[in-house]
Amino acid sequence: MFSKACEYGIKASIFIAISSSEGKRVTPKQIAEEINSPQAFTAKILQALVKHNVINSVKGAYGGFEIEKNDISKIKLAQIVNAIDGDKIYRGCGLGLEICDENHPCPVHDKFKSVRTDLQNMLESTTLEELAINIKSGASFLKV
Amino acid sequence: MFSKACEYGIKASIFIAISSSEGKRVTPKQIAEEINSPQAFTAKILQALVKHNVINSVKGAYGGFEIEKNDISKIKLAQIVNAIDGDKIYRGCGLGLEICDENHPCPVHDKFKSVRTDLQNMLESTTLEELAINIKSGASFLKV
DNA sequence: ATTAAATAGGATATATTTATCCGATATAAA
């Protein structure tokens, strides 16, 4: 479904959201431990998220990654997925056709429509805040 | 969503279904042309489909790949996807957790549930026959 | 100013997926 990079990006963003809500910046090392991911690879993904304005970075001593407190409830999963995997998940053709639309549909075009729309709606409506709250309350988990 | 191999496998199966319904066996060369895929790679995928009893192969002169006429309406997309990509699309965790279930859900476990169930239902209810019919009638296309 | 701690980013390595090549084997027809 998502690439590894995207999975890490989502989990990292949730952890950063939690930390930021407590006024703490976090380093790639802390993040990688918390979400059980390779540290250097995770750092690359964080750079991409910074570039796409999903998270902020502060260089130098006492720096790290953070999310503006007011933004946590505004950031949607879709933004994170878009920053890392692009929009091919719900835009590209299910069977890889270059051109696939109503006029020239692939064999599964119609069948896929609702699944993909559901996915898109879910990604566009789910906020980092609600995901962070569930982690904080112990209702869900970032690693095994 | 699906791997390239799986995309080729679905399109190839549809084309074989059409040909078989007309009593014709087809070679990897013909298939690759019809679905716009690399021939040798497609041949590997066909082998996998044979091994999983989705399609039949007949070796030797005048041989090729075919699907039992009576099976065309019975074969579901899910069987093809399963043969090539396995069931991780609708079984594996959306965020890659080793363990992810009701007792220990990842952050998006609940959000994903309906999307994945929809996908699974779609794959398990869609037959090769209906996809083949739409290609034959010109309602959908195997390549651009 | 100096130092310690942090991100940024280029270079490189590894793993996986995608793709190609070629010889072995099977089989129908002549």
Place this chain on the structure above:
DNA sequence: TTTATATCGGATAAATATATCCTATTTAAT
């Protein structure tokens, strides 16, 4: 039995995704 035509399957190559390493740069605190 020979020949032409297929699949089968192992070896290899190329492309992409994942992961690591190292140095440069930035910056807060002393």
